[in-house]
Amino acid sequence: xxxxxxxNGSSNDTTHExxxxxxxxxxxxxxxxxxxxxxxxxxxxxETLSDRILRMxxxxxxxGLRTCVEAVxxxxxxxxxxxxxxQVRNSxxxxxxxxxxxxxxxxxxxxxxxxxxxxxxEDGDGVAWEVGECLGMWWKPDFExxxxxxxxxxxxxxxxxxxxxLVKLPVSRKFIVPKNMxxxxxxxxxxxxxxxxxxxxxxxxPQLLSKFPFNMIDS
Amino acid sequence: xxxxxxxNGSSNDTTHExxxxxxxxxxxxxxxxxxxxxxxxxxxxxETLSDRILRMxxxxxxxGLRTCVEAVxxxxxxxxxxxxxxQVRNSxxxxxxxxxxxxxxxxxxxxxxxxxxxxxxEDGDGVAWEVGECLGMWWKPDFExxxxxxxxxxxxxxxxxxxxxLVKLPVSRKFIVPKNMxxxxxxxxxxxxxxxxxxxxxxxxPQLLSKFPFNMIDS
Numbered sequence: 001x002x003x004x005x006x007x008n009g010s011s012n013d014t015t016h017e018x019x020x021x022x023x024x025x026x027x028x029x030x031x032x033x034x035x036x037x038x039x040x041x042x043x044x045x046x047e048t049l050s051d052r053i054l055r056m057x058x059x060x061x062x063x064g065l066r067t068c069v070e071a072v073x074x075x076x077x078x079x080x081x082x083x084x085x086x087q088v089r090n091s092x093x094x095x096x097x098x099x100x101x102x103x104x105x106x107x108x109x110x111x112x113x114x115x116x117x118x119x120x121x122e123d124g125d126g127v128a129w130e131v132g133e134c135l136g137m138w139w140k141p142d143f144e145x146x147x148x149x150x151x152x153x154x155x156x157x158x159x160x161x162x163x164x165x166l167v168k169l170p171v172s173r174k175f176i177v178p179k180n181m182x183x184x185x186x187x188x189x190x191x192x193x194x195x196x197x198x199x200x201x202x203x204x205x206p207q208l209l210s211k212f213p214f215n216m217i218d219s
Numbered sequence: 220x221x222x223x224x225x226x227n228g229s230s231n232d233t234t235h236e237x238x239x240x241x242x243x244x245x246x247x248x249x250x251x252x253x254x255x256x257x258x259x260x261x262x263x264x265x266e267t268l269s270d271r272i273l274r275m276x277x278x279x280x281x282x283g284l285r286t287c288v289e290a291v292x293x294x295x296x297x298x299x300x301x302x303x304x305x306q307v308r309n310s311x312x313x314x315x316x317x318x319x320x321x322x323x324x325x326x327x328x329x330x331x332x333x334x335x336x337x338x339x340x341e342d343g344d345g346v347a348w349e350v351g352e353c354l355g356m357w358w359k360p361d362f363e364x365x366x367x368x369x370x371x372x373x374x375x376x377x378x379x380x381x382x383x384x385l386v387k388l389p390v391s392r393k394f395i396v397p398k399n400m401x402x403x404x405x406x407x408x409x410x411x412x413x414x415x416x417x418x419x420x421x422x423x424x425p426q427l428l429s430k431f432p433f434n435m436i437d438s
Binding site: 078079080081133134135136137138148149150152153187188189192193200204206207208209210211 | 297298299300352353354355356357367368369371372406407408411412419423425426427428429430
């Protein structure tokens with residue numbers, strides 16, 4: 001089961017608590033520590049697959065390898081870590097994030113994307129996003145291929161690289177999600193190895209997190 | 220394809236080269252940098268599955284949760300990273316490693332196991348094993364279940380924990396492998412997502428390594 005957090009303007013309760021960070025331990029706060037609301041829809045590029053490939057090719061010709069940065073954000077529910085995912089058009093699940101602008105740093109780009117998709121306004125409601133370590137990287141050797149967690153042999157010019165970053169939540173935050181997206185908290189035990197529903201990158205996240213001890217904080 | 224390195228006393232060539240380590244970059248040296256030989260077979264516990272379960276239960280009753288430590292060791296071949304795996308009885312693939320003794324530390328236990336399975340004598344031919352960071356952990360909720368990369372909800376007393384550690388090779392080393400085991404170098408692109416052949420833990424190793432830039436050093 002996954003738990004829908006935000007869809008068309010529903011909102012949850014908030015509680016607060018403070019606690020120091022531990023090195024290499026991930027503190028996870030209950031879902032109920034956060035406030036969830038919605039904002040105006042953001043436009044999707046509504047295009048055919050062939051138009052999309054054309055757009056990717058012309059972007060590659062102009063700027064080379066494209067980097068996509070995505071956030072791994074956890075909350076606690078029923079004493080088990082849950083991953084925050086965005087759902088678009090009731091189908092595709094996505095980690096919050098997106099493509100970097102040419103020349104933009106990973107951290108700056110990820111903060112910009114998180115603010116666009118999860119915060120009310122451009123300064124992120126005054127609460128900065130804490131972008132932590134890179135957990136993994138996936139490479140697309142071509143525009144239409146599946147991604148691989150390594151650069152395949154003989155691939156000299158990969159077309160896209162997706163980098164996953166751990167983003168640690170503070171004890172309290174407002175999430176404000178565009179009306180045309182749903183924010184979901186999905187338990188790691190449902191995501192693990194579930195390629196079919198979540199795709200290769202998301203279904204591998206529980207493994208990438210497995211080295212961390214979790215410190216689940218009661219509210 | 221995988222490349223068999225040692226089986227019944229075959230051996231390869233050696234070349235040497237020196238190079239400083241980079242933080243968070245993994246230096247990988249060509250397979251040809253290492254010497255491979257063989258030594259006397261080590262005894263296997265030849266037992267039925269039910270005997271094995273009985274032995275695991277009595278160990279758990281006496282010592283509680285059992286920890287298994289395993290090494291992720293890489294070499295370069297055809298400009299692609301290859302993972303060192305041991306093969307037993309021409310079937311099961313294993314990462315080099317094994318169970319800790321009660322009270323033994325992860326690092327001490329892994330060094331002991333690596334020496335037993337990959338070195339000539341107890342002091343590892345004078346070359347210490349460099350045990351690096353923990354890459355991932357897998358939990359078995361019960362004696363006969365599959366492992367999970369998290370502690371499943373409602374599991375209070377896991378029976379076994381397998382921890383994967385990155386072990387960085389120096390530019391030169393002798394590997395001396397028991398005659399009843401094969402040492403193989405298997406390309407990451409063959410292992411990735413190949414549960415059927417390598418099992419869940421090994422087939423996830425390419426993902427766990429994906430955050431590292433590899434520095435492949437020409438010999």
